[in-house]
Amino acid sequence: MSPESIRRIGVMTSGGDCPGLNAVIRAVAKTAIYQANIEVLGIEDGFQGLVEDRVRPLTAKAVSGILTRGGTILGSNNRANPRKYHVGRDAQGKPIFEDKVGACMDTLHRHSLDALIVIGGDGSMSAAAPLVEAGANIIGVPKTIDNDLVGTEITFGFLTAVATATDALDRLHSTADSHHRVVVCEVMGRNAGWIALTAGVASGSDVILIPEIPFEVAHVAQYIKQRVSKGPGFAVVVVSEGAKLKGGQQVVARVDDRSADPIKLGGIGDQIARAIEAHTGVETRTTVLGHVQRGGTPIAADRILATHFGYHAIATLLSGKTGRMVVRDNNTFSDVDLLFAAGKQRLVPTDHPLIAAARALGTNFGDDVTWRHPPDHTPAVVV
Numbered sequence: 494m495s496p497e498s499i500r501r502i503g504v505m506t507s508g509g510d511c512p513g514l515n516a517v518i519r520a521v522a523k524t525a526i527y528q529a530n531i532e533v534l535g536i537e538d539g540f541q542g543l544v545e546d547r548v549r550p551l552t553a554k555a556v557s558g559i560l561t562r563g564g565t566i567l568g569s570n571n572r573a574n575p576r577k578y579h580v581g582r583d584a585q586g587k588p589i590f591e592d593k594v595g596a597c598m599d600t601l602h603r604h605s606l607d608a609l610i611v612i613g614g615d616g617s618m619s620a621a622a623p624l625v626e627a628g629a630n631i632i633g634v635p636k637t638i639d640n641d642l643v644g645t646e647i648t649f650g651f652l653t654a655v656a657t658a659t660d661a662l663d664r665l666h667s668t669a670d671s672h673h674r675v676v677v678c679e680v681m682g683r684n685a686g687w688i689a690l691t692a693g694v695a696s697g698s699d700v701i702l703i704p705e706i707p708f709e710v711a712h713v714a715q716y717i718k719q720r721v722s723k724g725p726g727f728a729v730v731v732v733s734e735g736a737k738l739k740g741g742q743q744v745v746a747r748v749d750d751r752s753a754d755p756i757k758l759g760g761i762g763d764q765i766a767r768a769i770e771a772h773t774g775v776e777t778r779t780t781v782l783g784h785v786q787r788g789g790t791p792i793a794a795d796r797i798l799a800t801h802f803g804y805h806a807i808a809t810l811l812s813g814k815t816g817r818m819v820v821r822d823n824n825t826f827s828d829v830d831l832l833f834a835a836g837k838q839r840l841v842p843t844d845h846p847l848i849a850a851a852r853a854l855g856t857n858f859g860d861d862v863t864w865r866h867p868p869d870h871t872p873a874v875v876v
């Protein structure tokens with residue numbers, strides 16, 4: 494579409510919230526209004542608001558002062574999917590879904606929205622796909638604390654979640670030290686271990702358990718016994734919610750059958766704590782950080798990243814492109830096909846340089862791999 498023909502756009506936040514959503518909304522709205530005199534409407538609660546036609550004007554004044562605010566002024570929803578939209582339950586209690594792509598397109602047409610900015614993760618990009626097929630002009634902005642979107646080297650929200658988890662681990666460190674205990678801290682991340690790995694290294698945690706490296710309790714217990722007996726009488730273990738025993742399954746906290754992404758992970762922290770206590774005899778406690786990692790004000794790095802992404806979403810649209818997701822690759826902002834990230838996950842490579850560095854410092858990953866001097870050591874980008 495020609496950039497001159499874009500007179501009015503919509504913006505929505507979709508999926509689980511994360512720090513920096515408001516910073517993106519602000520950057521999208523201000524760039525559109527100031528640079529191209531485009532009117533901006535906010536869609537409330539993600540695709541649910543699009544189905545239910547809940548939109549409101551986003552003036553420059555309406556987005557002023559939100560850069561530092563956590564959450565999203567528009568609200569979000571991590572269940573609503575236009576193609577498989579939950580509308581109720583049948584007599585047996587089974588969820589009933591309907592196709593609401595038409596309703597979404599009607600809302601776009603009713604408000605003369607020439608394009609839609611979807612701020613979301615892989616699920617939201619998949620959810621947007623049928624609208625693109627139906628002719629909607631959509632630009633995606635990659636969001637998630639999990640940092641697991643394919644096509645971009647980083648998502649906004651991740652660094653704030655890491656800072657929050659690191660702060661919590663620092664605090665757990667001192668109380669574990671005082672009581673000569675083991676503390677296990679369970680962090681989020683779904684099937685990717687980015688939060689556990691980076692916060693674990695940043696906090697100097699002794700054991701880091703991530704989904705990409707299945708662990709054995711015997712290795713963790715042996716390491717902790719040695720550490721407790723020979724040196725400091727305590728240990729800090731950070732475990733990703735998606736971590737699993739070698740040959741075992743992930744621990745599921747709940748199943749939300751209304752959602753396209755029904756599995757909610759959680760509970761591995763407590764299981765490991767009990768196993769560590771049984772194997773080592775050292776008193777062990779668990780902390781589950783949960784949604785605290787998604788809340789609060791974004792750190793400076795996320796405000797900057799969110800501003801870049803929001804600005805680039807509009808710049809991409811004004812360059813005549815559509816059906817794209819803005820990304821950062823090799824520290825440069827560009828865009829990829831919107832569906833590039835859909836249904837995929839960017840997991841931590843087991844040869845990631847940060848894992849090598851942590852192993853070199855003696856960190857335990859619950860396996861029996863030991864660090865070896867790499868024959869062809871080359872400098873590497875970390876995140």
Ligand code: F6P
Binds near residue numbers: 637681683734758
């Ligand atoms: O994707 C973000 C995330 O916070 C994951 O880390 C976590 O597994 C999931 O969302 C939790 O979802 P909910 O908010 O529905 O419990």
